[in-house]
Amino acid sequence: MNDPVASAAGTRLRVCEIFHSIQGEADAVGWPTVFVRLTGCPLRCVWCDTEYSFHGGQWQDIDAILAQVAAYGTRHVCVTGGEPLAQKRCLILLERLCQAGHEVSLETSGALDVSGVDPRVHKVMDLKAPGSGEAARNLWANLEHLRAHDQVKVVIADRADYDWACARLHEHDLAARCTVLFSPVHGKLGARQLAEWMLADRLPVRLQVQMHKQLWGDAPGH
Ligand code: SF4
Numbered sequence: 001m002n003d004p005v006a007s008a009a010g011t012r013l014r015v016c017e018i019f020h021s022i023q024g025e026a027d028a029v030g031w032p033t034v035f036v037r038l039t040g041c042p043l044r045c046v047w048c049d050t051e052y053s054f055h056g057g058q059w060q061d062i063d064a065i066l067a068q069v070a071a072y073g074t075r076h077v078c079v080t081g082g083e084p085l086a087q088k089r090c091l092i093l094l095e096r097l098c099q100a101g102h103e104v105s106l107e108t109s110g111a112l113d114v115s116g117v118d119p120r121v122h123k124v125m126d127l128k129a130p131g132s133g134e135a136a137r138n139l140w141a142n143l144e145h146l147r148a149h150d151q152v153k154v155v156i157a158d159r160a161d162y163d164w165a166c167a168r169l170h171e172h173d174l175a176a177r178c179t180v181l182f183s184p185v186h187g188k189l190g191a192r193q194l195a196e197w198m199l200a201d202r203l204p205v206r207l208q209v210q211m212h213k214q215l216w217g218d219a220p221g222h
Pocket residue numbers: 041042043044045047048049050051081082083109
């Protein structure tokens with residue numbers, strides 16, 4: 001009776017949107033992917049590009065979400081937000097998606113506990129730099145729950161953010177834990193500038209440019 005999977009029937013999540021697109025970020029970049037965007041986020045990063053996900057959406061049974069995902073016939077699934085872990089039942093959705101045979105990734109702010117996430121899920125966890133306005137929310141204990149297949153992402157607005165990210169990289173030996181991604185704030189820091197800083201400093205870090213923004217700009221549903 002206490003099996004979270006068995007008790008999932010009738011369990012609902014508030015869903016902002018479910019859509020089929022190209023994964024624009026992290027290790028699965030370029031793969032056709034179904035995105036499940038959950039409603040709500042307790043953070044307010046100044047450069048947030050998904051503010052439309054903070055409110056609204058529809059309550060949906062996890063079984064109905066799984067059926068919509070299955071209808072696309074796509075191996076890769078990304079659970080995102082908002083902050084998907086703000087809804088506790090997200091953990092059940094992640095487990096059910098893994099059981100259904102999907103390659104599952106989770107995009108999370110790094111502010112909420114990730115210890116309960118199914119180990120098969122590839123976590124893409126932010127560390128919030130000062131330019132986000134939310135650096136005080138970083139839950140550093142989360143670093144102990146990262147696996148080699150996970151990724152840490154730092155979104156960088158300016159040189160001060162970059163210097164902060166380099167300091168955290170060394171302080172927490174991040175590159176030894178998992179892949180580390182540095183990504184420029186779209187429209188604020190040029191990707192070439194960030195690339196030049198990374199090369200000059202010989203960082204063991206991957207540059208990430210959001211592919212979906214090159215393809216579709218800021219349009220929701222991509
Ligand atoms: S954590 Fe993500 S969804 Fe929430 S405000 Fe920051 S960028 Fe936006």
